[in-house]
Amino acid sequence: MSLAMDKTLMALSLDEEEVSFAMPELPGFSSAEENKLSLIGRILNPDRQKMSYLIIRMxxxxxxxxxxxxxxLSQEWFQFIFNNEHDLLDILEKGVQTFEDxxxxxxxxxxxxxxxxxxxxPLWVQIRDIPVNFYTMEALxxxxxxxxxxKLVVFDPSKPITQDFIRVLxxxxxxxxxxxxxxxxxxxxxxVVRFSYEKVQKRCYTCQRLNHEKDFCLxxxxxxxxxxxxRRERVSxxxxxxxxxxxxxxxxxxxxxxxxxGLDHATGRWKIAKEVLEEMRRIALRLEAPPRFTTDLNRAKGLVFGYEDNNSESESYRGSFSSNCPTVFKAAKFSPNFAPCSSGIVKKRPPVRRRPPKSTRQQKARAMREVPEDLQAEHREGKEAMGCKKRKCTMEAEEATPTNKALALRRSHMRDCPKINELS
Known part of the structure; x- marks a missing residue:
């Protein structure tokens, strides 16, 4: 784009008013002489009167x-140019002009x-139902x-009137x-005096105007x-x-x-006001279930862990099983069987597995391999037969015979629970 065009565009402004164009006043620029023998018209209902049809049919x-x-001339205005004066006057004398009714x-x-x-x-009007005292030139x-x-009254008081109306232009x-x-x-x-209009066919029968139909009347x-x-309010x-x-x-x-x-059909008001319903909702949301009571004192009872020091490990053990004291595990001092953890709860060490060392086990295996095969077979067969029976008897005897530690725990617990002694 050239520099001159850029300067021209920069100089443009929306606020700038354009200067009107002055048409030269010369004979070649005017059709006034031809228009002297013409009629100018305007259609009143452009929706039902098409301009192109009017120009061709009229x-x-x-x-x-x-x-x-x-x-x-436009969507509403038109012009008809005549060749003779008498043709133009003949059209004007016809009175009301219509097209498409x-x-x-x-x-x-x-x-x-x-x-x-x-x-x-110019409109001819027929006046009907005229009172008998109004048949004068001034009254009409x-x-x-x-x-x-x-403009004109068709009335002659000296002649008979055969029609039930008087025509007025x-x-x-x-x-x-x-x-x-x-x-x-x-x-x-x-x-009541009634009026009828000649050559007026279509109109709006709601407002009685000539420029639209009834369906488009305001x-x-x-x-x-x-x-x-x-209807919408009723449906709503x-x-x-x-x-x-x-x-x-x-x-x-x-x-x-x-x-x-909801709404009361008789009064049209709410049975319960909306503000009251909202307050009831807030109260209902704040409501909680009432507390319940039970006679089971040890229902869902669990262990309580504490951190107080005890005098001895046995007292802590007995206290944890006593019915008069709460079931509390308390932090104890260091002992061979207990070790502290990061949570403060004392954990019991697992028992140590007493297994012979590997060298001893290997030595026994070599000794078994040095024994002849026939002796090994007899030894294994006799060991299986005797060993299974002996082991089974030993396990039954161990289960039937209580250990010293179990007896001590049972006696200690019986001393701490007098109710159990009474029942026994």
């Missing part, structure tokens, strides 16, 4: 094919249009002014709704929105009534029944 509908051509506004072109340009149409003109500015503003009736009072009496849309809102209220207030994971589940909470 010359045939006017029976002016080859004498007029159309120009689409919807009214469109048509006026003759002016070089400098006013603010209310294409805002009015006043009734026509209820719809728009009265008014200048009607298309932004206003069409009036179907009006209440007229005179001398304390009221009567009043209808607003009414539907209000009905939808009321029904769901709120059917919804369970106390769920399975609620702290009050099983404490309160569903019929005790």
């Amino acid at each position: 010359p045939r509908k006017w029976q002016k094919e080859g004498k007029v051509r159309g120009v689409a 919807w009214v469109r506004v048509v006026e003759r072109w002016v070089e400098n249009p006013p603010d209310d340009y294409l805002q009015y149409i 003109t006043a009734l026509g002014d209820l719809v728009g500015e009265t 008014v200048k009607y503003n298309v932004a206003n709704p069409l009036k179907t009736s009006r209440v007229v009072t005179s001398k304390g009496k009221s009567s 009043l209808t849309v607003r009414k539907r929105q209000e009905e939808s809102r009321v 209220a029904d769901l709120e009534r059917k919804k369970n207030v106390i769920l399975e994971d609620d702290a009050l589940f099983g404490v309160l029944e569903e019929e005790h909470v």
